[in-house]
Amino acid sequence: MNKKKQNHLSYAKWGYIFILPFFLAFFIFSLIPLVDTVRYSFYEYYRSGIKEIGPTFIGLENYAELLKSDMVGYAGNTLILWLIGFVPQIVIALLLANWFTDVRLKIRGKQFFKIIIYLPNLIMASAFAMLFFALFSTNGPINSILMSIGLTDTPIDFMGTTFGTRSLIGLMNFLMWFGNTTIMLMAAIMGISPDIFEAAELDGCGSFRRFFSITLPLIRPILAYTLITSIIGGLQMFDVPQILTNGQGNPDRTSMTLIMFLNSHLKSRNYGMAGALSVYLFIVSGILCFFVYRMTNGSDSTAKHRKHAKGGAKA
Template sequence: MRRKGLSYAKYGYIFCIPFVLAFLIFSLYPIIYTAVIGFTDLKGLGRTDFKILENPFQNFITIIKNASFQQSLKNTIIIWVVNFIPQILIALLLTAWFTNHRNKIKGQGAFKVLFYMPNIITAATIAILFYSLFGYPKGPVNDLFMMLGITDEPIYFLIQKSTARGIVSFIQFWMWYGYTMIVLISGVLGMNPELFEASEIDGATSAQTFFFITLPNLRTILLYTLITSLIGGLNMFDIPRLFLLGGPDNATLTTSVFIYNQAFSGSYMYNRAAAASMIMFVIIAILSGMIFYIMRDKDAAQLKKFQKKQQKALRAAEKAGRRADG
């Protein structure tokens, strides 16, 4: 077996070549390029020549001191947290319901299809739609609120910072909970059915099964969800830009919108935008690293188990374990 594995090993490399090539050309090279621009004086329209600044970190200092950037970082985190917490909770709840064998929800297929649907509409469309929904002084939501007696005067939702952020968070939640749910359901379906049978025999309630069996075993997929959502959330662009252009009073200005504004509107400050991009990259890398670190032990243990099962050489497994640790 081991011998055979060795003789086919070269295909492992061969099959990864397209991925690696595309990554090097379209991701790594632009990253390095971006990083370099961050240290230069590249600004202004249509320029391609640049030189390193006297103080190479000037752009980074400018950006970190920039009040709008600080504000945008704060906004991004607020909007992400406010949308992600309900999103993951609702997705987990729906996952629990939809994977519960004991009392199935009728029409769950239709529900699943519908819940993912908001994700397929273009952000531009959603932005226009919500803009008219929350119109002022006349708009459907205002009409509804006044009809129900919640308020006597129309509310100017889109110039209040908190409501504007709230609406953006809601849109993000609404667009993504279906996706998260589908991924989580996939994770549950991959679990060993014996686990559930065993817990049922032990007389566990649905809730107990979910909290003590499903959730712990969903760790890898939760990690995946957390990381992808974190990355997506910290790069939120379409909705904040199209919905209110980052307003009112910068309340929905996210870091991506900030970067876009620096680079592509007004003064074309590519260098400052690149510096801001690299700062964001570092922040994301640190946060992701922290999440990995928190979930490290179990992950490595799982990896080891899996590798044993594949009858992999112990030495390689340990090496890998050390790498994952480091």
């Protein structure tokens, strides 16, 4: 007994030693900056030229000042840009995942298609933005093609309109991430027992009914994960609109996101306002993720309660 206890303790000790570097790195590079960010959000702390103002404790004034600023409008911009990219992403990903995992279709070259749709995810967002900036500029190849085939007489200023700029940003986010989403959903669908699909087919269940009644409910945890990570990524949207609009959020700041707004405070070295905005983003992320989790898991808990209630009534 003593030998077994000693071996157990020695294994536990080595386990703690192996995970210690992670906790040290997390403490130094994540936890301390996070605590400092929250602390500075209650202070007036910025630089004016070479003069440093603060840090002076001012309570919730930074939070109140942000609510009076254009932050709410930039939050709306972020939501719109996220929806433009995410809605077609999840629809196309679900469609492709269902096709590629359907044994009855007998699609050839599945591995090739998986690689092709995942390739855009390997390209850096900055390179993607520069590519689209060159393609859709007034002197770019897209305008040259449209003019050569006679669809337009003058170059179209894609990035000169709100609709054009937002559409390009949404298109880039869609192209970069739909492949990754498709692979995850394919893995989720392949985890469903084939016996369930065979039983549904024997009962005369059609493709649409099988998808909405069997596939979607059974991959709901992966859908929740996809939606939560997409929301967090949407709130952190920065590099694509930053490069495409040269950091200005043009036209008329309709493509300015919350992280671009945060970056402008950091560039002006207004650390108090930047800290308060970071706390706002953290709170919004937490609330949205909580609602998504409740929406995607609430019906399961309801069904369990109903089963327990029926079992109690029978007893």
